Amino acid sequence: MQETNITIINRLQGLIANNLSDLVDPQERFALLDFPNHYNIGDSAIWLGELAYFDRRKTRPAYVTEIPTYDEERMLATIGNGRIFLHGGGNFGDIWAGYRQFREGMLTKFKGRPIVQMPQTIHFKEQANIDSTARAIEQHGNFTLLVRDKKSLEFARRWFQCETRLCPDMAFCIGPVARPGPQHELLLNLREDQEVGTPQDLTAATGRPGTVKSDWPDEPADFQRQTKHTAILKGLMSGKIGGRARMTELAYRERAQQRFDRGVALLGSARQVITDRMHGHIMCVLIGADHCVLDNSYGKTSSFIEAWGTCNTEKAALAATVDEALAILDARRVRPAAVA
Numbered sequence: 001m002q003e004t005n006i007t008i009i010n011r012l013q014g015l016i017a018n019n020l021s022d023l024v025d026p027q028e029r030f031a032l033l034d035f036p037n038h039y040n041i042g043d044s045a046i047w048l049g050e051l052a053y054f055d056r057r058k059t060r061p062a063y064v065t066e067i068p069t070y071d072e073e074r075m076l077a078t079i080g081n082g083r084i085f086l087h088g089g090g091n092f093g094d095i096w097a098g099y100r101q102f103r104e105g106m107l108t109k110f111k112g113r114p115i116v117q118m119p120q121t122i123h124f125k126e127q128a129n130i131d132s133t134a135r136a137i138e139q140h141g142n143f144t145l146l147v148r149d150k151k152s153l154e155f156a157r158r159w160f161q162c163e164t165r166l167c168p169d170m171a172f173c174i175g176p177v178a179r180p181g182p183q184h185e186l187l188l189n190l191r192e193d194q195e196v197g198t199p200q201d202l203t204a205a206t207g208r209p210g211t212v213k214s215d216w217p218d219e220p221a222d223f224q225r226q227t228k229h230t231a232i233l234k235g236l237m238s239g240k241i242g243g244r245a246r247m248t249e250l251a252y253r254e255r256a257q258q259r260f261d262r263g264v265a266l267l268g269s270a271r272q273v274i275t276d277r278m279h280g281h282i283m284c285v286l287i288g289a290d291h292c293v294l295d296n297s298y299g300k301t302s303s304f305i306e307a308w309g310t311c312n313t314e315k316a317a318l319a320a321t322v323d324e325a326l327a328i329l330d331a332r333r334v335r336p337a338a339v340a
Contacts (some may be wrong), residue, residue, distance in 0.1 A: 001311065002312055002313055002314060003309070003312050004293075005176070005285050005286075005288045005298045005314065006176055006314070007054065007314060008285060008308075008310055008313060009172055009175060009176060009285065009286065011171075012172040012308060012310075013173055013175070015167065015168050016167060016170065016172065017053075017056075017167050017174060019128035019166075020053065020148060020167075023051075023066075023083075023114075024057055024059065024075060024084065024146060025039055025061040026052070026057050026058055028059075028083065028104060029059045029060060029062040029063075029078065029079045029082040030059075030061055030063075030079055030083050030084065030085060030236040031061060031063040031064070031075050031079050031082065031083075031084045031297065032050065032054075032063075032076070032084065032085045032087065033060035033062050033067075033070065033084060033085070033086055033087065033102075033106070034065075034067055034086055034087035034099070034102065035047060035064055035065060035066040035067065035087065035252045035256075035329060036089070037066045037255065038086065038209025039216055039217075039218060039259070040216060040279060041216045041259050041260060041262060041263035041279065041283075042089075042162070042171075042263075042278060042280070042282075043087075043089055043091045043282075044218075044255070044256040044257075044259035044260050044263075044281075044312050045256075045260050045263070045279050046055045046087065046088050046089055046169065046170050046171050046279075047087060047172065047252070047256045048171070048174055048253075048256050048257060048260055049169070049170035049171040049172060049174050050087065050088065050170045050172035050173070051097060051253060052173040052174050052175070053170060053173040054182055055141075056173075060249065061085070061249065062078045062079050062082070062245060063075045063078040063079050063245055064245070064249050064252055065250055065304075066111070066252075067099075067102050070102075072109070072145045073087055074197045076243075078245055078279050079234045079318070080099070081113070083113065083114035083115065083116060084110065084113065084115045084116070084293070085115075085116045085117075085118055086103060086106070086108065086115065086116070086117045086118060087118055088117070088118030088119040088120050088146070088148075088169065088170050089120060089121075090092050090120065090121045090123075090195075090208065090278065091120070092117070092120035092121065092122045092123075092124055092147075092152075092265060093121075093122055093125070093129070094095060094123075094124050094126055094129040095123060095125070095194065095195070096337075100132075100133060101128065101164070103117070103133070103136075103272075104133060104136040106141070106149040107136040107137060107139070107140040107143060107299070108136055108140070109145055109161065110140070111139060111140050111141060111154060112140070112141055112142050113339075114142050114144070114238070115140065115143050115144070116143075117143070117144065117146055117169055117205040117330070118146055119146040119147060119148045119168065119169055119170055119304075119305075120145070120147055120148060120152070120153040121145065121147070121148050121152050121243065121303070121304070122147060122151075122155050122156060122298045123300065124256045125146075125287065132162055133159075133160070134159050134161070135272060137160045137161060137162050138160075138161045139162075140212055140326050142320045143162040143163075144162065144163045144164075144326055145160065145162050145163070145165070146164075146165050146166075147164060147165070147166060147167070147168040148166075148167065148168065148169055148303075148304050148307065149166075149205065149300075149303035149304050149306070150305045150306070150307050151299070151327065153162060153166050153207055156171055158320075164238075166307065167324060168308050169278070169279075169304070169324070170308075171279060171283070171286070171306070172213040172269055172282070172285075172286075172323060174260075174286060174320040175286070176286060176287075176288070177264055177283075177286045177287045178236070178268065178282040178287070179202055179264075179268045179287040179289060180264065180265055180268035181268075182268065182269060182270050182271045183269050183270070184210050184269055184271070185208065185209065185210030185270060185271050185328075186205065186208060186210060186211040186270050186271070186272050186273070186274070186329070187211075187212055187213075187214065187266070187267065187270035187272070187273045187274070187275075188202065188205055188206070188211065188212070188213040188274050188275075188322070189215065189216075189266065189267065189274065189276075189280045190202075190215060190217065190218070190262075190275070190276050190277075190294075191276055191277055191296070192215045194297070195300070196223075196276070196296070196297060197276055197294060197295050197296050197297050198294075198295075198320075198321075199321045200294070200321060201321075201322065201323070204322070204323055204326060205274070205322050205323075205326060213264065213268070214266060216263065216266075216277075216278075216284060217266060218264060219259075223255070223258075224255075227251060227254045227255045228251045230254050231247070231250040231251040231253070231254040234250065234254070243322065245276055254302070259337060260274075260283075263283055264287060267280065267283055267284055267289055267291075268286060268287055268289060272291065272329045272333075273287075273289050273290070273291035273292070274291065274292050274293075274294065274322060274325045274326075275292075275293060275321075275328070276293070276294035276295065276296060276301070277278050277296075278300060278301045278303075278304055280293075281293045281305070281310065281316065281329070282302060282310070284315075284316065285313075285316065288315060289315065290315050290329065290332060291315065291316055291329075292316070292317050292318070292319045292320070292324075292325035292328050292329055293311065293316065293317070293318050293319065294318075294320075294325065294331065294340070295318075295320075296299045296308060301318075302318060305318055312334070
């Protein structure tokens with residue numbers, strides 16, 4: 001039986017809460033590392049979901065940082081013996097090498113301290129890198145790994161000596177989001193990075209009236225300065241302004257929110273969407289958008305959908321090609337609109 005978008009969101013939020021219930025102590029000071037300070041809106045959606053989850057538990061990270069600004073002394077002075085949470089996403093592997101190196105460094109430096117990897121997709125290309133991560137996990141001895149799909153779960157249980165749990169993507173903790181009024185008929189939200197899947201013929205899609213094509217949009221030139229300024233003003237007005245750690249958290253929250261809002265504006269700008277980004281799909285679920293999903297280069301998105309049934313709705317479908325997605329969307333246009 002098909003679900004509404006709201007039912008899917010509520011179901012996955014419940015699974016997230018169950019997975020994290022014993023890993024988060026609201027009385028403990030903890031760190032959340034690897035703020036995604038880049039244009040990929042999906043990573044900002046995950047960060048906002050992580051904060052939304054902590055907000056519901058009436059707690060917040062005492063120390064946050066992006067990888068280039070990580071400061072061990074400052075973190076330890078802030079959290080004491082508290083645990084460390086690592087930001088979720090799709091970089092557990094060796095496609096994006098810097099994240100693997102940072103993660104292994106944390107495991108090596110803080111052996112025995114509880115470290116929790118928020119939900120990730122695992123994908124390695126080189127056995128030597130698998131072995132390196134496996135050694136760091138084994139020698140650490142107190143690592144909890146949350147993964148977003150069954151393939152990642154099977155991989156982790158084969159290679160890594162740690163507790164591994166199957167958990168949905170944290171972006172669902174954001175909850176339902178109001179959808180902007182559409183201005184176009186069709187949006188092609190297709191990625192332009194190294195995770196691009198099977199090459200697609202876009203002739204039929206781009207030849208249609210009212211079609212626009214865009215990956216995640218670029219950021220304004222003054223985005224970093226502007227968001228810091230906005231965060232300071234909001235902090236002063238709300239009385240939440242505090243020390244450096246609190247100011248950093250507010251600035252990161254503002255940047256992630258503005259990036260997420262930019263993504264909502266893009267995905268909501270058309271009546272129907274074709275996307276090959278996992279968080280293009282997830283955010284379409286959050287806003288109740290009529291859409292089709294294409295896979296990425298290594299099956300990340302299809303594996304996620306298979307694990308959590310996020311296409312079990314009249315408003316979402318997994319397609320192999322753009323032309324197949326167009327046929328699905330055309331068929332929907334003649335049916336009565338589904339309830340969000």
